[in-house]
Amino acid sequence: MTLTIGALRAEPGRKTRGSLSADLGSTTAEVPLILVNGSRPGPRVVITGGVHGGEFIGVDAATRLAGLLEPEEVAGQLVICPVANPPAVYGGRLNISPLDGVNINRVFPGDKDGGPSDRMAAWLFEHLIDGADAYVDLHSGGIDQYLLDFVGYRLTGDDALDAKNRAMAHAVGYELVIFGTSADGGNSHAAANRQGVPAILVETGQLGDRDPATVRRLLDALYRLLRHLGAIEASEHIKQPTVQPRDWIWTGDVESPAAGLWYPDAVTGDEVTEGQTIGRIIDPADGAEHKVAAVSTGMIIYNMSGLTVRPGTHLAAIATPHD
Protein backbone atom coordinates (compact mmCIF):
# COMPACT_ATOMS: atom_id res chain seq x y z
CA MET A 1 0.00 0.00 0.00
CA THR A 2 1.27 3.48 -0.81
CA LEU A 3 2.39 5.42 2.27
CA THR A 4 1.24 9.02 1.99
CA ILE A 5 1.79 11.79 4.53
CA GLY A 6 0.91 15.25 3.28
CA ALA A 7 2.71 15.71 -0.04
CA LEU A 8 5.23 12.92 0.71
CA ARG A 9 4.62 9.49 -0.83
CA ALA A 10 6.48 6.22 -0.70
CA GLU A 11 5.35 3.30 -2.84
CA PRO A 12 5.87 -0.23 -1.46
CA GLY A 13 9.56 -1.07 -1.57
CA ARG A 14 10.63 2.60 -1.59
CA LYS A 15 12.19 5.06 0.84
CA THR A 16 11.28 8.75 0.60
CA ARG A 17 13.06 11.59 2.43
CA GLY A 18 11.76 15.13 2.63
CA SER A 19 10.00 17.63 4.82
CA LEU A 20 6.51 19.03 5.32
CA SER A 21 5.45 22.48 6.46
CA ALA A 22 3.42 22.72 9.66
CA ASP A 23 1.36 25.89 10.07
CA LEU A 24 1.97 27.17 13.60
CA GLY A 25 -0.08 30.33 13.20
CA SER A 26 2.57 33.01 13.61
CA THR A 27 5.13 30.98 11.64
CA THR A 28 5.64 27.64 9.92
CA ALA A 29 7.93 24.77 10.85
CA GLU A 30 9.69 22.51 8.33
CA VAL A 31 9.34 19.01 9.75
CA PRO A 32 11.81 16.42 8.37
CA LEU A 33 10.31 13.01 7.58
CA ILE A 34 11.66 9.75 6.28
CA LEU A 35 9.14 7.19 5.02
CA VAL A 36 10.36 3.62 4.63
CA ASN A 37 7.65 1.59 2.93
CA GLY A 38 8.54 -2.06 3.30
CA SER A 39 8.41 -4.64 0.56
CA ARG A 40 6.11 -6.80 2.73
CA PRO A 41 2.99 -6.00 4.77
CA GLY A 42 3.43 -5.24 8.46
CA PRO A 43 2.76 -2.64 11.12
CA ARG A 44 2.95 1.12 10.74
CA VAL A 45 5.57 2.26 13.27
CA VAL A 46 6.11 5.95 14.01
CA ILE A 47 9.32 7.20 15.69
CA THR A 48 9.85 10.79 16.80
CA GLY A 49 12.99 12.48 18.14
CA GLY A 50 13.49 16.14 18.98
CA VAL A 51 10.22 16.79 20.76
CA HIS A 52 12.44 18.71 23.17
CA GLY A 53 15.46 20.87 22.41
CA GLY A 54 18.85 19.97 23.89
CA GLU A 55 18.10 16.22 23.75
CA PHE A 56 20.43 15.14 20.98
CA ILE A 57 20.64 11.35 21.24
CA GLY A 58 17.16 10.67 19.83
CA VAL A 59 17.63 13.15 16.98
CA ASP A 60 20.91 11.51 16.00
CA ALA A 61 19.70 7.92 16.42
CA ALA A 62 16.47 8.52 14.44
CA THR A 63 18.45 10.13 11.62
CA ARG A 64 20.94 7.26 11.54
CA LEU A 65 18.15 4.67 11.65
CA ALA A 66 16.43 6.37 8.72
CA GLY A 67 19.67 6.12 6.75
CA LEU A 68 20.31 2.49 7.68
CA LEU A 69 16.89 0.91 7.10
CA GLU A 70 16.10 -0.16 3.56
CA PRO A 71 12.64 -1.18 2.32
CA GLU A 72 13.85 -4.71 1.48
CA GLU A 73 14.40 -5.48 5.17
CA VAL A 74 11.22 -3.79 6.40
CA ALA A 75 7.76 -5.30 6.82
CA GLY A 76 5.12 -2.59 7.00
CA GLN A 77 5.60 1.15 7.07
CA LEU A 78 8.08 3.13 9.13
CA VAL A 79 7.63 6.85 9.63
CA ILE A 80 10.70 8.51 11.16
CA CYS A 81 10.63 12.13 12.29
CA PRO A 82 14.04 13.05 13.76
CA VAL A 83 13.09 16.66 14.64
CA ALA A 84 9.47 16.73 15.75
CA ASN A 85 9.55 20.21 17.28
CA PRO A 86 11.85 22.32 15.06
CA PRO A 87 11.32 25.68 16.84
CA ALA A 88 12.55 24.29 20.18
CA VAL A 89 15.27 22.08 18.71
CA TYR A 90 16.83 24.65 16.39
CA GLY A 91 16.21 27.43 18.92
CA GLY A 92 18.58 25.59 21.25
CA ARG A 93 16.03 25.68 24.03
CA LEU A 94 15.41 22.98 26.60
CA ASN A 95 11.92 21.83 27.48
CA ILE A 96 10.06 24.85 26.15
CA SER A 97 9.51 26.39 22.74
CA PRO A 98 11.00 29.86 22.19
CA LEU A 99 7.77 30.74 20.35
CA ASP A 100 5.46 30.56 23.37
CA GLY A 101 7.31 29.20 26.40
CA VAL A 102 5.24 25.99 26.26
CA ASN A 103 6.55 22.47 26.93
CA ILE A 104 4.99 20.63 23.99
CA ASN A 105 5.18 17.35 25.87
CA ARG A 106 2.53 18.65 28.28
CA VAL A 107 -0.04 19.61 25.62
CA PHE A 108 -0.45 16.52 23.39
CA PRO A 109 -2.69 15.84 21.45
CA GLY A 110 -2.58 19.61 20.95
CA ASP A 111 -5.06 22.04 19.45
CA LYS A 112 -4.93 23.11 15.81
CA ASP A 113 -6.52 26.44 16.69
CA GLY A 114 -4.23 27.06 19.69
CA GLY A 115 -0.79 28.63 20.14
CA PRO A 116 2.32 27.48 18.25
CA SER A 117 3.18 24.50 20.49
CA ASP A 118 -0.44 23.33 20.58
CA ARG A 119 -0.54 23.54 16.79
CA MET A 120 2.77 21.68 16.48
CA ALA A 121 1.44 18.88 18.72
CA ALA A 122 -1.84 18.73 16.78
CA TRP A 123 0.09 18.56 13.48
CA LEU A 124 2.19 15.63 14.75
CA PHE A 125 -0.92 13.86 15.95
CA GLU A 126 -2.89 14.34 12.77
CA HIS A 127 -0.06 13.53 10.34
CA LEU A 128 1.98 10.92 12.20
CA ILE A 129 0.54 9.42 15.37
CA ASP A 130 -3.14 8.89 14.52
CA GLY A 131 -3.47 5.55 12.79
CA ALA A 132 -0.06 4.21 13.87
CA ASP A 133 0.15 0.62 15.07
CA ALA A 134 2.98 1.61 17.43
CA TYR A 135 4.53 4.91 18.44
CA VAL A 136 7.93 5.53 20.02
CA ASP A 137 9.03 8.93 21.33
CA LEU A 138 12.78 9.42 21.91
CA HIS A 139 13.99 11.70 24.70
CA SER A 140 17.15 12.23 26.77
CA GLY A 141 18.32 13.91 29.90
CA GLY A 142 18.68 17.47 28.64
CA ILE A 143 21.70 19.71 29.00
CA ASP A 144 20.70 20.39 32.62
CA GLN A 145 19.58 16.87 33.65
CA TYR A 146 21.29 13.86 35.15
CA LEU A 147 19.23 10.87 34.04
CA LEU A 148 19.31 7.07 34.05
CA ASP A 149 18.29 5.43 30.77
CA PHE A 150 14.72 4.23 31.08
CA VAL A 151 11.61 3.30 29.15
CA GLY A 152 8.27 4.80 30.17
CA TYR A 153 4.77 3.54 29.57
CA ARG A 154 1.32 4.06 31.03
CA LEU A 155 -1.42 1.89 32.39
CA THR A 156 -4.59 2.80 30.55
CA GLY A 157 -7.29 0.55 32.02
CA ASP A 158 -7.45 -1.36 28.70
CA ASP A 159 -5.74 -4.69 29.37
CA ALA A 160 -4.93 -5.41 25.73
CA LEU A 161 -3.36 -1.99 25.21
CA ASP A 162 -1.47 -2.21 28.51
CA ALA A 163 -0.02 -5.57 27.46
CA LYS A 164 1.18 -4.09 24.15
CA ASN A 165 2.72 -1.07 25.88
CA ARG A 166 4.48 -3.25 28.43
CA ALA A 167 5.78 -5.71 25.82
CA MET A 168 7.16 -2.82 23.74
CA ALA A 169 8.79 -1.31 26.83
CA HIS A 170 10.47 -4.59 27.72
CA ALA A 171 11.61 -5.22 24.14
CA VAL A 172 13.77 -2.06 24.27
CA GLY A 173 16.15 -3.95 26.56
CA TYR A 174 16.86 -1.24 29.14
CA GLU A 175 16.95 -2.30 32.78
CA LEU A 176 14.62 0.45 34.05
CA VAL A 177 11.05 0.17 32.78
CA ILE A 178 8.88 2.71 34.56
CA PHE A 179 5.12 2.85 34.28
CA GLY A 180 2.66 5.54 35.26
CA THR A 181 -0.68 4.48 36.69
CA SER A 182 -2.90 6.38 34.24
CA ALA A 183 -2.83 7.67 30.67
CA ASP A 184 -3.69 11.20 31.81
CA GLY A 185 -1.68 14.25 30.85
CA GLY A 186 -0.16 15.87 27.80
CA ASN A 187 2.81 13.55 27.19
CA SER A 188 2.93 12.27 23.64
CA HIS A 189 2.82 8.59 24.55
CA ALA A 190 -0.05 9.06 27.01
CA ALA A 191 -2.10 11.01 24.47
CA ALA A 192 -1.37 8.35 21.83
CA ASN A 193 -2.64 5.69 24.25
CA ARG A 194 -5.87 7.63 24.68
CA GLN A 195 -6.35 7.30 20.90
CA GLY A 196 -5.78 3.56 21.24
CA VAL A 197 -2.22 3.67 19.83
CA PRO A 198 0.34 1.53 21.71
CA ALA A 199 3.16 3.90 22.66
CA ILE A 200 6.26 4.24 24.79
CA LEU A 201 8.78 6.89 25.82
CA VAL A 202 12.48 5.98 25.54
CA GLU A 203 14.97 8.11 27.53
CA THR A 204 18.66 7.67 26.65
CA GLY A 205 21.68 9.66 27.79
CA GLN A 206 22.00 12.74 29.94
CA LEU A 207 23.50 16.24 30.23
CA GLY A 208 23.08 17.03 26.55
CA ASP A 209 25.23 14.04 25.62
CA ARG A 210 25.87 13.37 21.92
CA ASP A 211 28.43 10.61 22.43
CA PRO A 212 28.34 8.07 19.54
CA ALA A 213 28.41 5.20 22.08
CA THR A 214 25.19 6.51 23.63
CA VAL A 215 23.60 6.86 20.19
CA ARG A 216 24.65 3.26 19.46
CA ARG A 217 22.93 2.13 22.68
CA LEU A 218 19.68 3.68 21.48
CA LEU A 219 20.05 2.28 17.95
CA ASP A 220 20.52 -1.21 19.38
CA ALA A 221 17.36 -0.66 21.43
CA LEU A 222 15.38 0.52 18.39
CA TYR A 223 16.42 -2.52 16.35
CA ARG A 224 15.25 -4.82 19.17
CA LEU A 225 11.96 -2.92 19.35
CA LEU A 226 11.39 -3.05 15.58
CA ARG A 227 12.00 -6.80 15.59
CA HIS A 228 9.54 -7.20 18.48
CA LEU A 229 6.95 -5.27 16.47
CA GLY A 230 7.50 -7.45 13.41
CA ALA A 231 8.81 -4.53 11.35
CA ILE A 232 12.19 -6.15 10.69
CA GLU A 233 13.47 -9.71 10.78
CA ALA A 234 16.91 -10.93 11.71
CA SER A 235 19.57 -8.32 11.16
CA GLU A 236 23.23 -8.06 12.05
CA HIS A 237 22.20 -4.94 13.93
CA ILE A 238 20.13 -6.86 16.48
CA LYS A 239 22.07 -7.42 19.69
CA GLN A 240 20.76 -9.23 22.74
CA PRO A 241 20.27 -6.94 25.73
CA THR A 242 22.89 -7.26 28.47
CA VAL A 243 20.42 -6.52 31.27
CA GLN A 244 17.07 -7.88 32.42
CA PRO A 245 14.23 -5.32 32.23
CA ARG A 246 12.50 -4.69 35.56
CA ASP A 247 9.21 -2.87 36.15
CA TRP A 248 9.20 0.21 38.35
CA ILE A 249 6.34 2.50 39.22
CA TRP A 250 6.58 6.27 38.80
CA THR A 251 5.90 7.66 42.28
CA GLY A 252 6.59 11.35 42.14
CA ASP A 253 7.98 14.54 40.66
CA VAL A 254 9.69 17.07 42.90
CA GLU A 255 9.18 20.66 41.77
CA SER A 256 10.96 23.77 42.91
CA PRO A 257 8.94 25.86 45.38
CA ALA A 258 10.91 29.03 44.65
CA ALA A 259 13.33 30.83 42.35
CA GLY A 260 16.96 30.62 43.43
CA LEU A 261 20.08 28.49 43.43
CA TRP A 262 19.67 24.70 43.63
CA TYR A 263 22.04 22.59 45.74
CA PRO A 264 21.05 18.90 45.58
CA ASP A 265 21.95 16.64 48.52
CA ALA A 266 20.68 13.48 46.79
CA VAL A 267 21.27 12.79 43.12
CA THR A 268 20.29 10.42 40.34
CA GLY A 269 20.66 6.79 41.40
CA ASP A 270 20.31 7.57 45.15
CA GLU A 271 17.67 5.86 47.30
CA VAL A 272 15.53 8.35 49.21
CA THR A 273 12.67 8.14 51.69
CA GLU A 274 9.53 10.26 51.67
CA GLY A 275 10.10 13.52 53.51
CA GLN A 276 13.90 13.28 53.33
CA THR A 277 15.64 16.53 52.39
CA ILE A 278 17.05 16.00 48.90
CA GLY A 279 18.38 19.51 48.37
CA ARG A 280 18.13 23.18 49.18
CA ILE A 281 17.27 26.31 47.23
CA ILE A 282 19.15 29.43 48.31
CA ASP A 283 17.78 32.90 47.65
CA PRO A 284 20.74 34.85 46.23
CA ALA A 285 19.39 38.11 47.68
CA ASP A 286 19.22 37.26 51.37
CA GLY A 287 20.68 33.77 51.63
CA ALA A 288 17.37 32.31 52.83
CA GLU A 289 17.19 28.54 52.45
CA HIS A 290 14.20 26.45 51.27
CA LYS A 291 14.56 22.76 52.02
CA VAL A 292 13.24 20.45 49.30
CA ALA A 293 11.85 17.07 50.39
CA ALA A 294 11.34 13.78 48.55
CA VAL A 295 7.63 13.35 47.76
CA SER A 296 7.87 9.55 47.87
CA THR A 297 10.21 6.71 48.77
CA GLY A 298 12.27 5.19 45.98
CA MET A 299 15.21 5.94 43.69
CA ILE A 300 15.92 9.25 42.00
CA ILE A 301 15.84 8.56 38.27
CA TYR A 302 16.61 12.07 37.14
CA ASN A 303 17.62 15.29 38.79
CA MET A 304 18.36 18.85 37.88
CA SER A 305 22.06 19.61 37.43
CA GLY A 306 21.48 23.29 36.69
CA LEU A 307 22.17 25.85 39.42
CA THR A 308 19.40 28.32 38.67
CA VAL A 309 15.78 27.22 39.04
CA ARG A 310 12.38 28.86 39.21
CA PRO A 311 9.04 27.87 40.73
CA GLY A 312 7.84 24.66 39.09
CA THR A 313 11.25 23.57 37.73
CA HIS A 314 11.49 19.79 37.91
CA LEU A 315 14.24 19.07 40.44
CA ALA A 316 13.91 15.30 40.57
CA ALA A 317 11.72 12.32 39.73
CA ILE A 318 11.37 9.22 41.87
CA ALA A 319 10.46 5.63 40.99
CA THR A 320 10.02 2.48 43.09
CA PRO A 321 10.50 -1.17 42.11
CA HIS A 322 7.25 -2.99 41.35
CA ASP A 323 7.59 -6.75 41.76
Ligand SMILES: [Zn+2]
Ligand atom coordinates in the same frame (compact mmCIF):
# COMPACT_ATOMS: atom_id res chain seq x y z
ZN1 LIG B 1 12.44 15.34 26.61
